[in-house]
Amino acid sequence: MKIEELFSVKDKVAVVTGGSRGIGEMIASAYLANGATVYITSRKADVCDAKAIELSERYNAQCTSLPSDLSSLEGIEKFVKEVEAIESGIDILVNNAGAAWAEPIDIFSEKGWDKVMDLNVKSVFFSTQKFLPLLKKKATRENPSRVINIGSIDGIGTPVFETYPYSASKASVHHMTRVLAARLVREDILVNAIAPGPFPSDMLGSAVAHNYEGIISRNPVHRMGRAEDVGGLALYLSSKAGSYTVGETITCDGGTISATGHDLSE
Numbered sequence: 001m002k003i004e005e006l007f008s009v010k011d012k013v014a015v016v017t018g019g020s021r022g023i024g025e026m027i028a029s030a031y032l033a034n035g036a037t038v039y040i041t042s043r044k045a046d047v048c049d050a051k052a053i054e055l056s057e058r059y060n061a062q063c064t065s066l067p068s069d070l071s072s073l074e075g076i077e078k079f080v081k082e083v084e085a086i087e088s089g090i091d092i093l094v095n096n097a098g099a100a101w102a103e104p105i106d107i108f109s110e111k112g113w114d115k116v117m118d119l120n121v122k123s124v125f126f127s128t129q130k131f132l133p134l135l136k137k138k139a140t141r142e143n144p145s146r147v148i149n150i151g152s153i154d155g156i157g158t159p160v161f162e163t164y165p166y167s168a169s170k171a172s173v174h175h176m177t178r179v180l181a182a183r184l185v186r187e188d189i190l191v192n193a194i195a196p197g198p199f200p201s202d203m204l205g206s207a208v209a210h211n212y213e214g215i216i217s218r219n220p221v222h223r224m225g226r227a228e229d230v231g232g233l234a235l236y237l238s239s240k241a242g243s244y245t246v247g248e249t250i251t252c253d254g255g256t257i258s259a260t261g262h263d264l265s266e
C-alpha cells in the first residue's frame, strides 16, 4: 500500500505521441520525474528535439525525440521502427497527438474533416496496432502494459466552437477505448482514456487568443487544468494503482461535465 509502489512507473518505458508541448509534454514530464524512460514524437523535428533535451535535463532522466507525422500509416510505421531499433518492449503508449479544426457549418471543409479524423481517430487505432508487438513483450498478468488514449470532454458534452469532426473524433476515441480494451485485456494490455477539460496549450489557446479568463470563470473549480492534474491521472492509469481500471474514459476537467449545476431559482 506504499505510495512509492502503488503509483510507481520507475524503469518503465513510455511512448507519448505529441509529447513536444501541451498535454503530451505534461504527461511525459510526470513519467520522467518518476524514473521512466520516455519517447516523444511530433512533426516539427527541431521543437521535438529541443523539448527532449530540456525534459531530460530538467528531470535528470532519458527523454528521446523521434519526430514523425502520425497522420499517415507510413509515418506511424516509421516511428514504431525507430522505437523498435532502441527498445525490445514498451510498457506504456499514450495516444495524445491530436488536432482541432473550426469552421461554420455551411462551409465546413472536407480538408478540415479529414485532418481531424486522420490524426484523432485513424492514428490512435493504427499506432496501437503497430505498437502491439512491443506492448506484448512487456505485458504480464501481474504487470499489464497500458494504452492511454487522450479523448476530450468535447466528445461527451457539446462544445462551444463549431468543431464538428473534433467532437465526433473524440466520442469515437472514447468508444474505441472500450472496444480495444475488450480485445487487448486478453493480451494483458489495459486500455483506458482520459477526457481532458481545458488545459492551456497551442490548440485551445489559438481558439481564445490565449486569454483563458472566460473559460476559468465558467469552470467549477475556477482554474485551468495543470500538469499535475493530467500527469497524476496518467501515473494512476500507468501504475499498479490503476491495474483494475479497464476500458474507462476518465474526465479531468475540474467538474465541467459532471459538476456544472443549473440555477433553478432563476
Ligand SMILES: NC(=O)c1ccc[n+]([C@@H]2O[C@H](COP(=O)([O-])OP(=O)(O)OC[C@H]3O[C@@H](n4cnc5c(N)ncnc54)[C@H](OP(=O)(O)O)[C@@H]3O)[C@@H](O)[C@H]2O)c1
Residues within 6 Å of the ligand: 017, 018, 019, 020, 021, 022, 023, 024, 041, 042, 043, 044, 045, 047, 068, 069, 070, 071, 096, 097, 098, 099, 119, 150, 151, 152, 153, 154, 195, 196, 197, 198, 199, 200, 201, 202, 203, 204
Ligand atoms: N488543451 C486542451 O484543452 C484539450 C482538451 C481536451 C482534449 N485535448 C486533447 O489533448 C491532446 C493534446 O492537445 P494539446 O492541447 O496539448 O495540443 P497541442 O498543444 O496542439 O499539442 C499537440 C501535439 O501533437 C503534435 N502533433 C500534431 N499533429 C501531429 C501529427 N500529425 N503527427 C505527430 N504529432 C502531431 C504537436 O506537435 P507538431 O505540431 O510539431 O506535430 C504537439 O506536440 C489532443 O488529443 C487534444 O485533442 C486537449
